[in-house]
Amino acid sequence: MPDTDILQDPAVQARLSALLRSTANDLKRPDAYADTDLGLPTGTFARLVDGAEPVSWQILVAAAAAWPVNLRDLLPLQDDTDRDVRILRAAESEASSRILDRAGRPYYEYRDTVMSRLGSFRPEWIRMLCTVADNEPDNPAVQWNRGHLLYQLTYVVGPVNYYCSWNGTRRCIPMRTGDSVFGLPYAPHSFTSRDPDEPAYILALTYGGDLTGDPQRELAVLGEQAAHDLAYRPDGHLFAQLLTSFLHAKMLSPAELAGRAGLDPRRVEALLTGKVSAPPTELAQLAAGLRVNVRDLMPVTSATTDGISVQFAADARRWRTGADGAAAYEITELAGDPLHPHTTAVDVRPLLPQPTDAAWMRTYQHQYVYVLEADGTRMSWDSGGRQHEAELHAGDSIYLKPQVPVAFTGAGRLLVLRIAGAVRADVRFALGHMAGGGQDRYVRDTQLWYSNEGK
Ligand SMILES: [Fe+2]
Structure with a gap:
């Protein structure tokens, strides 16, 4: 087991100090009160956030116990890049080779390619060890997985058969070098080779994107029912789902919204059924009535068919x-x-x-x-x-x-x-709307939110 204390890294320490300061500021805890909350001798908190004393696991655990924050809220990211990049050489990739069996037989050879703690990529080089003589999705030699959370961009090299299953419908798509597929989460899939004499492998570039990290942790607490209820479903009327959600959020009745938007109440009721769509002028009126941007009323759609886009x-x-x-x-x-x-x-x-x-x-x-x-x-x-x-x-x-x-x-x-990482469009807009100097303080808040000397 690696025994390196990741907290000892000076860069991690600097970010730990800043997070601790930022958290105490959010909770309106000047240093002396923070000392009391965390059971520390007077003056300790000031030294921790100044970097004069290292932040230890015990401090973090004490803070997560005393304050309404999670341990992970106090933990910074570990930057594992060297001069902003990571390079994994082909030989290191080959050294990570693992043969994975399915139904007791070798089915895939996996090799890692580069990964960083900063990005949600989990990209693997995968060689097909099972060769088939047909393109039938029900070929008994094909071993299906259960699907997985991560999105997958697959790039094909050689005579590869791609199998995918969506709500019970199975397909086989014969592919060649340069073909690619984008796949949605949890759709079972598989790969085989059509020719034992030709190299057949894929780059399976899986990534969490917006699904891993905080949203998954929040829903793990809210539960399955919340995850069902919060899903905007493409088999329903997406715009009506968005509008209904805003009415609930803002405690507005359809009639109140109609009045604010300058629309006939019957028109708003019709839009809420999803059977009619709003032209751009109505979208702008509704957005103004809700005090949101038009983009917040625009449904996001997918062009995938049966979970994939080829x-x-x-x-x-x-x-x-x-x-x-x-x-x-x-x-x-x-x-x-x-x-x-x-x-x-x-x-x-x-x-x-x-x-x-x-x-x-x-x-x-x-x-x-x-x-x-x-x-x-x-x-x-x-x-x-x-x-x-x-x-x-x-x-x-x-x-x-x-x-x-x-x-x-x-x-x-x-x-x-x-x-995209976590700094998505909403965050970029928010960064741009901060008061002067805001972006710097957001990245590394080292000071109390007011001056002790007064001003
Ligand atoms: Fe996969």
Whole structure:
């Protein structure tokens, strides 16, 4: 068992101090009161939040016992990147190889690719060890899983059969290199090979996205019924579900909303049945009546069929980025879905020999990169104002933090999956609406919320 005390890391200590200060500020506890609450000798809390004394597990446990906060609210993230990236080399990936049996026979070979504590990616390289002679979903050799929570973007290499089951309907989709699939949570699936003599594997890029972390923990407390009741269901009328939810939240009757929105009460009643839809002018009136933004009344939909969205390479959209004549990348679009507007899956071919301006990219997303083919492929990135470079080889994989400037050069082919972290659009709007200096204090609050000397 690893015996490293993760709390001893200086960067973790700095974030622990800031979280403790921020929590005490939220609870309106000046230092002396915090000392009393936590049973500490006078002056200790001030030293803990100043970093003069290390924050220990005992302090955290005492705080979570005395205050209405969870232990996890006091725990910071551990940054496991080196200069903002993590690179897992092909040899390390191969060393993680595990054969997983199904029904007593080897079915898959799994290899880890890069993961970071900062991103919800759980990407595996998986080789199919079961070969089939047909494309029947009911072939008895096919071993199905039970489905899993994580979303899955699957990228196919070789003659792979993809099997998926949705509410009892089973399908088999024969796939080739470059084909990809986006899959929704908990749909059972499986993979086999159609040819024992050809390499057949997938990159199974699973990720939690908005489902893991706080929402799952909150619903674990609220319970199954709440999870059922809170689900906006596409088999119902999504807009009516959204509107009803706001009426409950804001304690409004349909007649009161109609009056505020300048609409006929019968019209609001009709909209609540879901059988009619609201044109843009009515949406704006309803939004004003509810004191929300129009976007809050817009349902989110999925383009998946039976839980999946398939993108065959043969009919994928392709384009180039950068100036004409000096294109930086050739991009091929992989499977995706409007349910995840902040997810981007693409196959990228670098085109430039040097990281000129056109090659540099930056995004708010967490990035995962798998090197499918390398040919003088290099990655340049900026960390703390300094440029770094790494040579890339087939089978290497990379995690990049959000906002890290990066450029890929040389030739080769990269599988890139970008996903949103916890800093989603709502949070970005909130950050932008803070008082001056707010963003800095949000990241590291080290001071009492008022001055002891008075002002
Ligand atoms: Fe899976």
